[in-house]
Amino acid sequence: MSALHDESSKTEVILVRHGECEMNLEVADKVGGRASASPLTAKGEAQASKLGRWLRSRGVRFDRVVASTAERATRTAQLMLAELENPPQLELEATLEEMSQGKWEGQPRSECYTAKTCTAIDADPRGFAAPGGESKGDVEARAVQAIEEYARAGERTCIVNHGIVAKCFLRHVLQSDWASLHEVGLENTGLMRFARNRAGRWRVESVNETPHL
Numbered sequence: 001m002s003a004l005h006d007e008s009s010k011t012e013v014i015l016v017r018h019g020e021c022e023m024n025l026e027v028a029d030k031v032g033g034r035a036s037a038s039p040l041t042a043k044g045e046a047q048a049s050k051l052g053r054w055l056r057s058r059g060v061r062f063d064r065v066v067a068s069t070a071e072r073a074t075r076t077a078q079l080m081l082a083e084l085e086n087p088p089q090l091e092l093e094a095t096l097e098e099m100s101q102g103k104w105e106g107q108p109r110s111e112c113y114t115a116k117t118c119t120a121i122d123a124d125p126r127g128f129a130a131p132g133g134e135s136k137g138d139v140e141a142r143a144v145q146a147i148e149e150y151a152r153a154g155e156r157t158c159i160v161n162h163g164i165v166a167k168c169f170l171r172h173v174l175q176s177d178w179a180s181l182h183e184v185g186l187e188n189t190g191l192m193r194f195a196r197n198r199a200g201r202w203r204v205e206s207v208n209e210t211p212h213l
Contacts, residue, residue, distance in 0.1 A: 011196040012156040013147060014062075015166045016051070016080070019044030020188045021072035031112050033101030033133070036070040047189040047213060048076040052083025054212035063155035064088055068096035068162060076189065077160040095146045098162035102133030125178040136178060140168035151196065166192055173202040189213065 023038035040048070061084075067077035069092045081087040104112045112130070121128045129135040143165045151157050167181045170192060185208050186192070193205040 010156075011151055011153050013151050013194045013196075013202075014156065014158045015147075015169065015192040015194070016076070016158060016160045017163055017166060017186050017188055017190050018068075018070070018072040018076040018160060019047040019079075023072075024188065027109075029109060031101050031104040031107050031109055031130075032098075033105035033130075034070070034098050035105060036097060038070070038072055040072050040075050044072065044076070044188060045079055048079035049083055050212045051076075051189045052080035055080070056084050060084075061086075061156070062088060062158045064091065064150060064152065064157040065160070066091045066093050066096070066150050066157065067160040068092075068098070068165070069094045070097050070162070073097075073160045073162065077158075080158075080160070091150075093146055093150070095142045096159065096161045096165060099136065099139045099164040100130075100133045102130045104130040104133065122179070125181070136164065136168060136181065139164055140172055143168050144172050169194075170204065170207065173204055184208075187213070 019040045020043045021038045021040050023032050023035045025041065026032070065077060065081060065088050067073045067090060073096070074090075074092060077090050081090060126137045127135045129138070143161075147159060147169055150159065163186050164181070166186060167184050170184060171178065171181055173194060187208060187210050189210065189212070191209040192207050193209070194202050195205055196202050
C-alpha cells in the first residue's frame with residue numbers, strides 16, 4: 001500500500017469497514033442489519049487501534065475523516081484517529097449506516113432465508129428488501145450520494161462505514177452484477193481504496209487490504 005501516501009494531488013477515498021462488533025458474533029445464526037447500537041468487541045477495538053498505528057507508521061494523513069453514526073463505526077474511527085498525528089476532526093453521517101433488514105433484524109436466519117425467499121432474492125438482487133427494510137439499490141443510492149459529497153477534489157478522505165455500504169459503492173464504480181456483492185470479501189477494518197480522475201470517474205485501487213491485522 002505504498003502508493004497511499006504518494007500523489008497527494010489525487011482525489012482519494014479510503015473506505016474502512018468497522019471493527020468486529022457484538023452483532024458480528026451472532027450473524028451465523030441471526031440476521032444482522034443496521035444494529036446501530038451494537039458496540040465493538042475487545043477484538044474490534046484492538047483492530048481499530050492497530051489500523052491507526054499502521055497508518056501512522058506509513059505516514060498516512062487524511063484531509064477528512066467521516067464515520068457512520070452507528071456506534072461500531074464511530075468508535076472504530078475514534079480509536080483509529082487516536083493513533084494518528086494531528087488528525088482532522090471526526091465528522092458523522094447517518095446515511096452511511098448499514099443496510100436495514102427491517103423486521104428481520106435479530107431473527108433466526110433459518111426462518112427468514114427460506115427457499116422461497118432465496119429464490120426471490122436471486123430473481124431481484126437489486127430490488128429485494130426484507131419486510132420494512134431496504135434493498136441494496138436503496139443502500140447504493142444513499143451510499144454513492146454521501147461518498148460523492150464528502151470526497152473533495154485533490155484530498156484524501158477516509159470513510160468508516162459498513163460491509164454492504166462499501167460493497168455497494170464498489171459495485172457502483174465497477175458497474176458489476178448485483179449478485180456479485182456477496183462474492184467480495186471485506187474483513188473488519190479492511191480497506192477499500194478509490195481514486196477519482198479529473199473527468200470524475202472513480203478507479204478501484206484495492207479491496208480488503210488488511211496489512212495491520
